[in-house]
Amino acid sequence: MITDDDVLGDAVRNNAEWCQVMCRAHGLTGTFGPRAWTSAARTPLYYPDAVALTADADVEDFLGTIDRTTPGASVKDSFARFDLAEAGFTMLFEASWIARPAGLPAPAAPGDWRPVRTPAELAAWALAWSGDDEDDAALFRPELLADPATTIVAGYGADGRILGGAVLSASARVTGVSNLFATGDTDPSFVWAGALASAPADRPVVGYESGDDLAPARAAGFEPIAPLRVWLDG
Incomplete structure (x- = not known):
């Protein structure tokens, strides 16, 4: 346990x-x-x-x-x-x-959520994450796509627009979620749902948040466990 x-x-x-x-x-x-x-x-x-x-x-x-x-x-x-x-x-x-305990059902995730696979998809994801700041977007290099522990996920609307995204990091006993973002008027709760739908259900999901960003995380089943x-x- x-x-x-x-x-x-x-x-x-x-x-x-x-x-x-x-x-x-x-x-x-x-x-x-x-x-x-x-x-x-x-x-x-x-x-x-x-x-x-x-x-x-x-x-x-x-x-x-x-x-x-x-x-x-x-x-x-x-x-x-x-x-x-x-x-x-x-x-x-x-x-x-x-932290979100293992075994909780993932909330419904509006949109089409799938892993980012190609450098072009990653470039579009990074621009959406950065709010179209090319210097910040350059943080996410194509080398990340080859890392077996890293899954970058994006949610797409019916028009192909990126609704939001996150990074999932697998380690020995947990999955980490970071760099979660919503674009435009996308409800952040949709992004948490999309990230969780892409994460293994048999292990806890962990990360950190602060301020107003804690509320949608808690609504998705996370609880604060300690300060940093x-x-x-x-």
């Missing part, structure tokens, strides 16, 4: 593994230590340079191993334990890890 503590640890590890996949798509290699994942080179936009993996992680597990030569390095304080202000960081945001913080250097 998987306990809440197990699910939290699995959610943290799953998220760090997704960070590793994103870094690898950009030609970078992070390192999994016993208590933290770190990248010696600066990570892609919006992705942390270090992730605390365990509740007993300490600042020494990552501050000396990330690149702080220029402002902008970030740390995912997965268990909301650190005060990095004295080290020159400011808290960027707080959020909640969320992200800190920004400089």
